[in-house]
Amino acid sequence: MTNPSRSSGPLAGIVVLDLSRILAGPYCTLLMAEMGARVIKVEPPKGGDDARAYGPFVNGKSAYFASINRGKESIALDLKNDADRKILEGLLEKADVIVENFRPGTMERLGYGWETLHVKYPRLIYAAASGFGHTGPNSKDPAYDMVMQGLGGMMSITGHEGGDPARVGMSIGDIGAGLYTAIAVNAALVHRLTTGEATKVDIAMFDCQLALLENAIMRYNVEGEVPGPLGARHPTITPFQAFRAADGPIIIAAGNDGLFVKMCEALACPDMAANPDYATNAWRLKNLQLLQKEIGEVLKTKSVAEWVTILAAAGVPSGPINSVAQAIKHPQVSPRNMLVEVPDGSGGTLKLVGNPLKISGFEDPSTRAQAPDLDGNRNDILSWIGG
Amino acid sequence: MTNPSRSSGPLAGIVVLDLSRILAGPYCTLLMAEMGARVIKVEPPKGGDDARAYGPFVNGKSAYFASINRGKESIALDLKNDADRKILEGLLEKADVIVENFRPGTMERLGYGWETLHVKYPRLIYAAASGFGHTGPNSKDPAYDMVMQGLGGMMSITGHEGGDPARVGMSIGDIGAGLYTAIAVNAALVHRLTTGEATKVDIAMFDCQLALLENAIMRYNVEGEVPGPLGARHPTITPFQAFRAADGPIIIAAGNDGLFVKMCEALACPDMAANPDYATNAWRLKNLQLLQKEIGEVLKTKSVAEWVTILAAAGVPSGPINSVAQAIKHPQVSPRNMLVEVPDGSGGTLKLVGNPLKISGFEDPSTRAQAPDLDGNRNDILSWIGG
Numbered sequence: 001m002t003n004p005s006r007s008s009g010p011l012a013g014i015v016v017l018d019l020s021r022i023l024a025g026p027y028c029t030l031l032m033a034e035m036g037a038r039v040i041k042v043e044p045p046k047g048g049d050d051a052r053a054y055g056p057f058v059n060g061k062s063a064y065f066a067s068i069n070r071g072k073e074s075i076a077l078d079l080k081n082d083a084d085r086k087i088l089e090g091l092l093e094k095a096d097v098i099v100e101n102f103r104p105g106t107m108e109r110l111g112y113g114w115e116t117l118h119v120k121y122p123r124l125i126y127a128a129a130s131g132f133g134h135t136g137p138n139s140k141d142p143a144y145d146m147v148m149q150g151l152g153g154m155m156s157i158t159g160h161e162g163g164d165p166a167r168v169g170m171s172i173g174d175i176g177a178g179l180y181t182a183i184a185v186n187a188a189l190v191h192r193l194t195t196g197e198a199t200k201v202d203i204a205m206f207d208c209q210l211a212l213l214e215n216a217i218m219r220y221n222v223e224g225e226v227p228g229p230l231g232a233r234h235p236t237i238t239p240f241q242a243f244r245a246a247d248g249p250i251i252i253a254a255g256n257d258g259l260f261v262k263m264c265e266a267l268a269c270p271d272m273a274a275n276p277d278y279a280t281n282a283w284r285l286k287n288l289q290l291l292q293k294e295i296g297e298v299l300k301t302k303s304v305a306e307w308v309t310i311l312a313a314a315g316v317p318s319g320p321i322n323s324v325a326q327a328i329k330h331p332q333v334s335p336r337n338m339l340v341e342v343p344d345g346s347g348g349t350l351k352l353v354g355n356p357l358k359i360s361g362f363e364d365p366s367t368r369a370q371a372p373d374l375d376g377n378r379n380d381i382l383s384w385i386g387g
Numbered sequence: 388m389t390n391p392s393r394s395s396g397p398l399a400g401i402v403v404l405d406l407s408r409i410l411a412g413p414y415c416t417l418l419m420a421e422m423g424a425r426v427i428k429v430e431p432p433k434g435g436d437d438a439r440a441y442g443p444f445v446n447g448k449s450a451y452f453a454s455i456n457r458g459k460e461s462i463a464l465d466l467k468n469d470a471d472r473k474i475l476e477g478l479l480e481k482a483d484v485i486v487e488n489f490r491p492g493t494m495e496r497l498g499y500g501w502e503t504l505h506v507k508y509p510r511l512i513y514a515a516a517s518g519f520g521h522t523g524p525n526s527k528d529p530a531y532d533m534v535m536q537g538l539g540g541m542m543s544i545t546g547h548e549g550g551d552p553a554r555v556g557m558s559i560g561d562i563g564a565g566l567y568t569a570i571a572v573n574a575a576l577v578h579r580l581t582t583g584e585a586t587k588v589d590i591a592m593f594d595c596q597l598a599l600l601e602n603a604i605m606r607y608n609v610e611g612e613v614p615g616p617l618g619a620r621h622p623t624i625t626p627f628q629a630f631r632a633a634d635g636p637i638i639i640a641a642g643n644d645g646l647f648v649k650m651c652e653a654l655a656c657p658d659m660a661a662n663p664d665y666a667t668n669a670w671r672l673k674n675l676q677l678l679q680k681e682i683g684e685v686l687k688t689k690s691v692a693e694w695v696t697i698l699a700a701a702g703v704p705s706g707p708i709n710s711v712a713q714a715i716k717h718p719q720v721s722p723r724n725m726l727v728e729v730p731d732g733s734g735g736t737l738k739l740v741g742n743p744l745k746i747s748g749f750e751d752p753s754t755r756a757q758a759p760d761l762d763g764n765r766n767d768i769l770s771w772i773g774g
Contacts, residue, residue, distance in 0.1 A: 010571075010578035010586065022642075035574045050643065055623055055669065056609045064623070067605040114747075133745065136722035141699070144640035146619070146627055147706040153714035155619065155629075157556030158545060165629070165636065165708050167619045168555050169544030170599050179566040184397075184744045186573030187422045191397035191746075193580040199397065200747040206717070207743035210725050212557050214740040216711050217726075218454040221738040222443045226712045232533070232542065232554045236442055236451070240533055242542075242552070249552065253531035255409075256437060282442065312528070319534040321552050324603050325613045327540035330593070335523035338597050339604075351608040353601040356594035357571045358520065359578075360501075360587040 008363040009036020014189065017042060017095040018072065021049045023145070023171055024129040024205065025101035026068045027178030028185065032097075034355040036362065039072040040095075040381060041372065042088065048076065048374035059346035066371040067352050070342045074372035075381045079110050088112075090385035092121050096192075097185055101129040104139045114200045125188045126200045129181045133204030143205055148173035152209025157216055159229035166229070176212055177205040232321075238284040239263070242321065243296055245304045252295070253317040257281065266314035267298045343370040395750040396423020401576065404429060404482040405459065408436045410532070410558055411516040411592065412488035413455045414565030415572065419484075421742040423749065426459040427482075427768060428759065429475065435463065435761035446733035453758040454739050457729045461759035462768045466497050475499075477772035479508050483579075484572055488516040491526045501587045512575045513587045516568045520591030530592055535560035539596025544603050546616035553616070563599055564592040619708075625671040626650070629708065630683055632691045639682070640704040644668065653701035654685045730757040 014037040018029040026041075026049070033039040043049050054064040075091075077084040092098065098117070100107060107113045107128075114126045128134060131143020149155050149167055159166035184201040192198050210217065216227045219235065232251070233241030239260070242249045254263045257280060264273035272278060272294055277287045284291055299307060304320050311318040322330070333339055338354040355364060401424040405416040413428075413436070420426040430436050441451040462478075464471040479485065485504070487494060494500045494515075501513045515521060518530020536542050536554055546553035571588040579585050597604065603614045606622065619638070620628030626647070629636045641650045644667060651660035659665060659681055664674045671678055686694060691707050698705040709717070720726055725741040742751060 010574040013581070014577075031570060035571075053643075053668075056606060058609055063605050063609045064602065067601050132719050133723055136719040138717075138719050142702065142704045144627070144642050144704045146621060146629075146638050147640050147704045150629070150636075150638040150708040151706045151714065151717065153709050153711040154556060155708050156710045156714075159547065159553050159556075160550065163547065163550075165619060166546050166553055166616065167621075167629075168559070169541060169546075169614070169616060170602060171621075172555070172559070172599075175599060179570065180743050182570045183418060183566065183573060184422075184746055186570060186577060187397040187744070188746060189577045190401075190573060190580065193577065194400070197748070199749075202745040202747070203743065204719070204723060204745075206719055207723055207725050207741075207745070210714065210720070210740050211743040212559075212562060213711060213714075214454050215451065215557060217715060217740050218450050218737070219443060220711045220715070221726075222445055222450045226710045227556070228710075229553065229556060232552060234533060234554075234558075240531070242533075242537070242554075249537075251533050251537040253534050255531050256440075281440075315529065317529045317531045317534045319538045321537040321542050322540050323543045323613045323615075324540040324600060324607045327538065327543075327597065327600075328604060328607070330525075330538065332519050332523040332525050332591070332593055333597070336520055336591060336594055338594050350605070353597050353604050354594075356567050356590060356598040357574070358589040358591075358594070359571055359575060360589070361584070362586075 009034070010359055010362065012036040014038070014097065015040065015095045017091050017098045020099050020101040020129065022051045023068065023174035024177040024181065025099050026051065027175050028129065028181040029072065029099050030068045031182045031357065032185070033071040035357060040091065041069065041072050041074045042091070043074055043076050043374055045076040045078050045375070048074070052374065058344045058350065059348060061345050063350055066342060066344065066350055069371040070352060070368045072372055073377035073381060074374055075378050076375035087382065087385070092117065092124060094385060095124060096189070097125045097127060099127045099181070099185070103142060104128070104130050104134045118198065123192065123198050125185060125192060125198045127181055127185045128201065129177045129203045129205070131205050133207060134202045145171040145173035148205045148209055152206055153213050153216065154209050157227050157229055160231040161229060163229065172212070173205050173209065176208040177203055180208050180211070236285065238281060238288055239291060239295060243299045245299045245302060245307050247303045249321045250299065250304045250307055251319050251321065252311065259316055260284065262314045263311065263316045266311050266316055267295070269294070269298060337364050337366055340366055340368050342368045345370050345373065396421070397746055397749065399423035401425070401484065402427065402482045404478050404485045407486050407488040407516065409438045410455065410561035411564040411568070412486050413438070414562050415516065415568040416459065416486055417455045418569045418744065419572070420458040422744060427478065428456065428459050428461045429478070430461055430463050430761055432463040432465050432762070435461070439761065445731045445737065446735060448732050450737055453729060453731065453737055456758040457739065457755045459759055460764035460768060461761055462765050463762035474769065474772070479504065479511060481772060482511060483576070484512045484514060486514045486568070486572070490529060491515070491517050491521045505585065510579065510585050512572060512579060512585045514568055514572045515588065516564045516590045516592070518592050520594060521589045532558040532560035535592045535596055539593055540600055540603065541596050544614050544616055547618040548616060550616065559599070560592050560596065563595040564590055567595050567598070623672065625668060625675055626678060626682060630686045632686045632689060632694050634690045636708045637686065637691045637694055638706050638708065639698065646703055647671065649701045650698065650703045653698050653703055654682070656681070656685060724751050724753060727753055727755050729755045732757050732760065
């Protein structure tokens with residue numbers, strides 16, 4: 001199978017051996033494939049990556065799986081079988097990076113821990129994404145996305161004031177870890193190219209949740225107040241939130257004093273601009289209730305679309321709250337190639353999210369190679385390692 | 388000023404010229420500084436980076452700014468002044484990467500667009516993080532985090548079922564773009580080390596929002612149903628959500644059939660495990676209401692802590708919904724060095740989030756250099772470029 005994304009990209013020539021499943025690891029290697037790396041999934045023979053069983057299904061195949069595994073290759077190996085271990089070792093010999101998201105200790109039990117691999121394959125970069133990382137007392141605890149969103153504090157600041165905590169609508173626990181893993185792996189490649197030395201990357205979903213909450217944690221440590229959910233407003237910048245226009249919610253982000261004055265002009269509220277109670281962000285935050293009420297009174301007189309046009313003309317950032325259906329119809333989506341076509345493996349086509357990593361000089365084709373069938377590239381891979 | 392993080396890391400020796408402000412660009416360069424790069428902030432002489440004016444303040448200095456700019460250096464340059472432009476050009480001569488998050492077109496108006504710079508400084512990697520990217524009809528529209536959370540669809544799937552959309556508690560619009568920018572810049576460094584060729588990185592906050600929503604967009608494209616907010620449960624995996632124990636919310640993430648059976652055993656509910664209506668994830672999703680009620684009845688008999696212990700013993704992922712205050716007391720925080728001490732510049736110390744990018748062979752000190760005062764490293768920087 002040809003891979004239109006493989007030949008072109010800043011990581012062209014890099015081979016990634018991907019032992020990871022479901023989401024955090026596979027999301028990292030998806031980005032690497034999009035950047036031109038060759039990604040070889042090593043899957044257990046029985047069923048493969050768990051995500052192959054996650055819906056929705058199209059012609060019997062998981063679209064969940066396709067969304068994050070398009071453009072990769074697959075070989076099924078039983079890592080407890082001697083013949084299959086030989087094949088894995090042939091792959092390790094040729095790979096630049098191995099990515100896994102097993103529970104810590106699993107690779108050691110298989111005889112493929114970092115200490116062992118680093119001695120045998122000194123140029124191999126080892127990347128592990130796990131729930132709690134490879135050190136510390138909870139290292140071996142199991143972890144799933146939502147547990148991490150709860151444990152790391154993310155849910156406690158998401159949702160409406162006074163209401164129950166809400167999950168971030170996407171899997172920020174897994175995807176977050178996948179993003180940090182990709183950053184670290186690329187940095188490790190830079191280091192190896194510079195010094196010849198390979199390193200181990202050890203990313204914890206829990207650490208990543210804290211990292212994403214840098215602002216909330218800073219505020220708590222400085223002010224001593226526990227941040228809570230704020231619905232649809234920024235914690236410290238005002239006005240920077242959702243309001244109600246005549247026909248639905250609208251977001252206005254007047255991020256500084258100049259934009260606040262411009263907003264008042266656009267809303268034809270000179271008194272609001274002149275009010276000393278609203279003169280600085282600190283004052284606006286203090287008088288938030290009143291300010292919100294005043295702005296709300298004005299906004300309810302026109303539609304979201306009308307206000308967005310008026311505010312845009314005044315240079316004030318604003319916008320609607322789009323559904324996913326509306327978001328993908330935005331006029332930037334097509335010119336930025338943010339929806340790509342991927343064969344579903346049964347003669348049909350899936351429309352999946354494109355690659356946000358736009359880097360000059362490389363193709364960004366409007367199609368991608370399909371997600372591999374389990375063991376679907378076995379022969380190619382075996383002949384590549386000369387097996 | 389010495390920088391304890393600069394000497395050690397996979398990006399040691401890399402110099403980043405950082406013209407970016409507030410959050411998306413600075414978050415990218417924070418990660419680069421944490422990975423050992425030397426990051427030189429180029430700030431406007433009047434007030435510098437806007438984030439210097441964002442609260443909370445400690446001894447008159449912005450802790451918001453410190454959280455994402457610790458360990459960097461600062462020089463104030465007026466990019467419309469000839470003498471200062473000479474200094475910038477001296478820096479461009481020596482830098483590996485320039486990062487900016489201006490509105491597209493700003494750098495061109497200053498005479499420092501990619502086309503110009505690439506000719507003059509052929510080894511310089513150029514990274515732009517903007518709202519809509521450097522191409523497309525909306526390229527030059529202004530953008531702020533929450534506008535992007537609204538526009539890209541993120542808010543529409545965050546919050547409680549049937550309720551108003553909620554903002555993700557942290558600035559996923561900006562931080563998301565910062566993460567993808569860091570991935571792309573590191574990949575561009577790999578490419579330059581491999582081929583000698585420098586590239587332009589063009590990251591759009593809007594593209595990144597879509598990329599983060601890969602699963603929701605895939606579901607919409609496959610099923611035709613517009614995803615909405617689901618409160619604290621996973622859209623397609625069941626049970627994978629928050630429930631109420633006797634003293635508060637608890638998350639249980641039984642991500643597959645095996646874990647569901649284990650959960651039933653831990654809850655002492657053999658009937659639930661044997662019920663054919665719950666036999667597969669698809670059936671559990673179909674019978675969600677009833678299943679939730681049954682599980683809720685059992686959970687309300689014990690505390691969160693008791694259930695977490697029982698479920699952990701059974702191997703079922705579960706956990707509390709921690710506040711930020713609770714999250715940073717987790718037993719992994721200290722062994723993973725996820726809170727570091729940073730001088731506040733007035734004799735005190737800030738406790739800020741540590742570096743989640745754990746890479747073997749490099750120091751991960753428990754302290755970081757303070758955030759720079761505006762123009763605070765001018766002399767060092769000038770003598771470095773021989774000015």
